[in-house]
Amino acid sequence: MxxxxxxxxxxxxxxxxxxxxxxxxxxxxxxxxxxxxxxxxxxxxxxxxxxxxxxxxxxxxxxxxxxxxxxxxxxxxxxxxxxxxxxxxxxxxxxxxxxxxxxxxxxxxxxxxxxxxxxxxxxxxxxxxxxxxxxxxxxxxxxxxxxxxxxxxxxxxxxxxxxxxxxxxxxxxxxxxxxxxxxxxxxxxxxxxxxxxxxxxxxxxxxxxxxxxxxxxxxxxxxxxxxxxxxxxxxxxxxxxxxxxxxxTDYSFEDCQLAMAEGQLRLPVDTCLLEFAKLVRGLGLKLQNSEKTLQDYGNRVRKLEKKKLGFDDFAHFLDVPASDMLRDMFDLFDEHEDNSMDIREFVIALSVVCRPAKTLGTMKLAFRMFETVEDGAITERELAVILKTALGVTHLSVSSLFAAIDAENTGKMTFETFWSFVEEHPDFAEDYLYPENTGLHSAPCPDHHHTQPTNGICPDFSPSDCTSDGQRKKHN
Known part of the structure; x- marks a missing residue:
């Protein structure tokens, strides 16, 4: 026919x-x-x-x-x-x-x-x-x-x-x-x-x-x-x-854009970034000039020298009043339920929500917040935190990816090393992340060319796992 x-x-x-x-x-x-x-x-x-x-x-x-x-x-x-x-x-x-x-x-x-x-x-x-x-x-x-x-x-x-x-x-x-x-x-x-x-x-x-x-x-x-x-x-x-x-479903047009963005890191079906995105909109935190504001956040985070923030500090960082909705957002990052969060994870998640297709920008910002001053490098554990945050998942193994990038087995990598590898392997997530993490990419949603309309919504995306009542923690 x-x-x-x-x-x-x-x-x-x-x-x-x-x-x-x-x-x-x-x-x-x-x-x-x-x-x-x-x-x-x-x-x-x-x-x-x-x-x-x-x-x-x-x-x-x-x-x-x-x-x-x-x-x-x-x-x-x-x-x-x-x-x-x-x-x-x-x-x-x-x-x-x-x-x-x-x-x-x-x-x-x-x-x-x-x-x-x-x-x-x-x-x-x-x-x-x-x-x-x-x-x-x-x-x-x-x-x-x-x-x-x-x-x-x-x-x-x-x-x-x-x-x-x-x-x-x-x-x-x-x-x-x-x-x-x-x-x-x-x-x-x-x-x-x-x-x-x-x-x-x-x-x-x-x-x-x-x-x-x-x-x-x-x-x-x-x-x-x-x-x-x-x-x-x-x-x-x-x-x-x-x-x-x-x-x-309470997902919106913006959620569809986020879920189906054509970046190198496509969101898995159990991502909590969709719940995070709703909170961002509800709090009025969607950035008008995302590039400038995210860079400003990154500079402020570096000055904190990896210090964790409590709820009041988090509200002060964002310059917004304390509220139940802000507490829901804070709980997403309070992984150990000890009333503290790593503000770097919030900035990475915000970067993905504001510019979902710009993987390079998000990863460059993340490396800058996590790298050491001495050599500008990060460890395997830090790479796992960055990618877990960018994908909005609870558990993620990056051993295969890290080993492939760190060919000399130094235990560290710089952003330049990471991005050189990505340029040679544009499907690095498909080749190294998804095979090592069963279920991360198992649903048909992210297959844009065969099963999903442009900017569509997948029936497997469910907000039930990321509600404020017993929030699932995204990281670590």
Whole structure:
């Protein structure tokens, strides 16, 4: 099918998009982006034509029939549609079915052909170069949502990223800040495929593909939910999870990015860094200028000369007030439960959370905090502490890795020696760490290319092992 059906379907899809382009161009050209014109007869006709063309495209792709459950609400009844789960490129099907507006990055409108089709549905554009873009996006969503149904409905995937459909992650609040009724919409693909490109390829290779979309009853927020978008999002997510028959998880878009970051040290399934990351966000410790702040932390740590800190000292180091949440974070590093912690481990963990793909930066910072002044070297035990902290695990053997790097058997290594070895062995974790530590890399999650969507969430990640009640210690 890869050499027969797949290329034919791609060609048909390209032809249909070319066919749709002139209609979208005529309907969107000379149109105001600030106001919405009346839906006159010829615009309604264009709407119908584009829906037919898009439906033919999906039909050619193997979606011969689609199951629709429930009734779609009118724009004045529910200005916002919240969809979940978001897992593949085929999630564009509901957009073409309804011609609803979506939230997209502003660069998309400059893409030839595709940009014109996107502009037709009146999207809310987000600009990465504009620091106030998020605020402007929320204001635009509110403006349209409170227009009394004049604007098209806005379709939002509140998870904010692609997942593997095993659960619903934390919803972002953007769809719920306007405090208007929303209509939850759930989508189902009765297949077990995961991985964005794998889904695209194998779906187009199948003779027939199933797609189910269900419009749930309108959810009208209470007065409390109108004042609290987070509560509104939580309750809507619960309704959608019940309809899908899947669990919910407190992991968020940022946790997905951390879990699936393309660094040389990918997080194992039992990592406690996801719990640590939630505490970092809750305490407002997520760094804006991570490079500068982490280097500053590293310099301050060196002056402490390996001195351990108590809880009050830890709060003073971070310049934050003592709180239960800060105590939970402190407990993650209080390995011997003697009310003391190694602040170096906190800085390493923070570095991973703030820049998960930059293995070099984290390791260089860690070496600088652990190395001796005399020779700038660390021992095998110190390397184990560094890597355990960077991976967020309790036990880790680094004997094979250390022996391979310390070829002269000196019992020490410098950062230069370590990184020279890593440059020659870019898969050093796969070759030396994971084989020596059974279970560290045993789950399918980190296999990005075969089993997991980009920035997805793995069903094996569980916060139950890292709760504040009987915290599992990450190190030593």
């Amino acid at each position: 890869t050499f027969t059906l797949f290329p034919i379907r791609l060609l048909i899809a390209a032809f249909m998009m070319l066919l749709a382009w002139p209609f979208a161009f005529l309907a969107s050209e000379w149109r105001s982006e600030a106001t919405v014109e009346p839906q006159c007869l010829w615009r309604r006709l264009v709407d119908i034509i584009l829906k037919i063309i898009m439906r033919v495209m999906w039909f050619a792709g193997g979606f011969h029939w689609m199951t629709v459950k429930g009734q779609r609400a009118l724009p004045r009844e529910a200005p916002i549609l919240t969809l979940a789960p978001h897992s593949s490129y085929f999630d564009a099907i509901p957009v073409t079915m309804t011609m609803s507006s979506i939230v997209m990055k502003s660069e998309s409108k400059d893409i030839p052909l595709w940009g014109t089709l996107i502009k037709y549905i009146r999207p809310v554009f987000v600009s990465r170069s504009d620091q106030d873009s998020r605020k402007k996006t929320v204001e635009e969503i509110k403006r349209r949502a409170h227009s009394g149904g004049e604007w098209p409905q806005i379709m939002i995937f509140p998870e904010g990223t692609c997942t593997n459909r095993s659960c619903l992650i934390t919803f972002k609040p953007g769809a719920f800040i306007p405090a208007v009724p929303v209509q939850p919409v759930v989508i189902r693909y009765p297949n077990k495929l995961v991985g964005l490109f794998e889904i695209l390829w194998l779906t187009l290779c199948q003779l027939h593909n199933e797609f189910v979309i269900e419009f749930l009853p309108i959810y009208t927020p209470s007065e409390e939910e109108k004042k609290n978008p987070t509560l509104f999002a939580i309750n809507v997510r619960r309704v959608m999870a019940e309809a899908l028959g899947v669990p919910i």
